[in-house]
Amino acid sequence: MHLIFHKYQGTGNDFVMIDNRRQYFPKNDTKLVARLCDRKFGIGADGLILLENDRDADFRMVYYNADGGESTMCGNGGRCIVAFAGFLGIAGEQTDFVAVDGMHHAVLKEDRVRLQMSDVDIIEVFDNYVFLNTGSPHHVQEINDIDNFDVKANGEKLRYGKYGKGGSNINFVSPSGNNVFRVRTYERGVEDETLSCGTGVTAVAIAMHRTGKATGNTVTLDTPGGRLTVSFEERDGKYTNVHLEGPATRVFQGEVDVL
Numbered sequence: 001m002h003l004i005f006h007k008y009q010g011t012g013n014d015f016v017m018i019d020n021r022r023q024y025f026p027k028n029d030t031k032l033v034a035r036l037c038d039r040k041f042g043i044g045a046d047g048l049i050l051l052e053n054d055r056d057a058d059f060r061m062v063y064y065n066a067d068g069g070e071s072t073m074c075g076n077g078g079r080c081i082v083a084f085a086g087f088l089g090i091a092g093e094q095t096d097f098v099a100v101d102g103m104h105h106a107v108l109k110e111d112r113v114r115l116q117m118s119d120v121d122i123i124e125v126f127d128n129y130v131f132l133n134t135g136s137p138h139h140v141q142e143i144n145d146i147d148n149f150d151v152k153a154n155g156e157k158l159r160y161g162k163y164g165k166g167g168s169n170i171n172f173v174s175p176s177g178n179n180v181f182r183v184r185t186y187e188r189g190v191e192d193e194t195l196s197c198g199t200g201v202t203a204v205a206i207a208m209h210r211t212g213k214a215t216g217n218t219v220t221l222d223t224p225g226g227r228l229t230v231s232f233e234e235r236d237g238k239y240t241n242v243h244l245e246g247p248a249t250r251v252f253q254g255e256v257d258v259l
């Protein structure tokens, strides 16, 4: 099979993007997805995304983690697919698309995408961490000395030890200013730290607001791959109008023959 692919990145969270409107990609071939995402034997990416036709929206997003498994919502991938849809000419400045967690509205301006995320009303607050689902499950934990913290070792321990087979993404956070936080994330399905996680920083912003550590409705999140902004409205503990904003960039396009 001959595959044309496009590579995108959003604050360093990188994706192989495939235009699957003609339904030619073998969607159940987990091994193929993992091979394409492999950084030594393939193209290399944190995930693979298919852009498909949808009856009720401009397009549909199908997301796979680098391990080949189809997964839940990817915020940075959602921003990147909007940029890809703009490149293909199927999205204008405003677009609506369907993902695994429902309909998303987005605004594309040059290489910046503002993506509406799911509402959040279940937030579990524990002594030293918060757990919530922003389209994907997230553990949010404050730490000291974020620069020297072993995200992979600690993330792995929590991901498998605490959350069992289904797992969770694990975010470590340190405040760095007024409504500004530094975030490092261990991603389930990549099974390593990634440079940024969109649903992760969304979870961090909401968790910090819920626990009184962020006071504003716009929170800035600095990840190793760059800066993202999350804004929301909150009423009686329910978070609505949640938006994730940041850069989404086309890196290159290529072709591969896969057996």
Ligand SMILES: N[C@@H](CCC[C@H](N)C(=O)O)C(=O)O
Pocket: 013, 065, 071, 072, 073, 074, 075, 076, 077, 136, 137, 169, 187, 188, 189, 190, 196, 197, 198, 199, 200
């Ligand atoms: N990188 C993503 C999160 C992708 C999903 C995650 N790895 C999972 O399986 O839960 C993002 O930007 O949100």
